[in-house]
Amino acid sequence: MYKSFFLLIALFTISISFAQDDTLQEDTIIRDASFADYDAFRSLVNTVESYRAERMISLEEMKSMSKNPNTIILDTRSKEMYDAKHVKGAIHLNFADFTQATLSKILPTLDMNVIIYCNNNFVDDQIYFATKFSAPDPIYTAQSLGITMALNIPTYINLYGYGYRNIYELKDLISVFDNSITFEGTSVASVVTLEGTR
Numbered sequence: 001m002y003k004s005f006f007l008l009i010a011l012f013t014i015s016i017s018f019a020q021d022d023t024l025q026e027d028t029i030i031r032d033a034s035f036a037d038y039d040a041f042r043s044l045v046n047t048v049e050s051y052r053a054e055r056m057i058s059l060e061e062m063k064s065m066s067k068n069p070n071t072i073i074l075d076t077r078s079k080e081m082y083d084a085k086h087v088k089g090a091i092h093l094n095f096a097d098f099t100q101a102t103l104s105k106i107l108p109t110l111d112m113n114v115i116i117y118c119n120n121n122f123v124d125d126q127i128y129f130a131t132k133f134s135a136p137d138p139i140y141t142a143q144s145l146g147i148t149m150a151l152n153i154p155t156y157i158n159l160y161g162y163g164y165r166n167i168y169e170l171k172d173l174i175s176v177f178d179n180s181i182t183f184e185g186t187s188v189a190s191v192v193t194l195e196g197t198r
Contacts, residue, residue: 041157055167055169072107072115075090085183088182091106110163115169116159124176124177133147
C-alpha cells in the first residue's frame with residue numbers, strides 16, 4: 001500500500017513538472033518576432049553592392065596585400081574542406097560560426113584588411129573546391145552554368161554588416177594546378193611555390 005502511495009505521488013510530481021515545462025515553453029515563445037529581418041538584410045545587400053565592386057582584387061594583388069601584417073586571408077568554408085586544402089596562410093572561420101565574438105578573435109580591429117575567396121575562385125578540383133551552382137542540366141558548360149551559389153558573396157555582406165570595411169575579394173578564376181598559387185592542407189602532397197617544389 002505504501003509503495004502504491006509513493007508511486008502515485010511520484011507520478012503526480014512528474015505530471016506537474018511536465019505541465020510547468022509546457023507553461024514555460026509557451027511563455028518564452030514570442031510569435032512573429034524572429035531576429036531574421038529580410039528587409040534589413042536586403043537593404044544591407046544594396047549598400048554592399050557598389051562597395052564590393054570597388055574591392056575585387058586579382059591574385060597578384062592578393063599576394064602583395066597578404067604581406068601586410070594588418071591583412072589576413074579568410075577561408076569561411078567548412079573546417080573539413082579547409083583542413084584538406086586551402087590557400088597557404090589563410091585563416092579559417094566557418095561562415096556558420098560568424099558572431100561579433102568569434103570574428104573579433106581573428107579580426108581584433110575593424111580596420112584590418114580581410115581578403116576572402118571561395119570554391120568558385122578555383123577550377124580543376126571538384127572535391128576540395130567544388131563549383132557551387134544550380135543548373136537544371138547535370139552536364140553543364142560555361143554557357144549553361146545556371147546560378148552560381150558563391151559563399152564569398154554572403155561572407156562579404158556579413159563582414160560588412162559586422163562593421164568591417166577593408167574587405168577585399170579575389171576576382172580571378174584560377175586552376176589549382178597553376179604554380180602561381182600555393183595550397184596547404186592534408187590533401188596537399190607537396191607545396192608548390194614560385195621558386196619550385198619543396
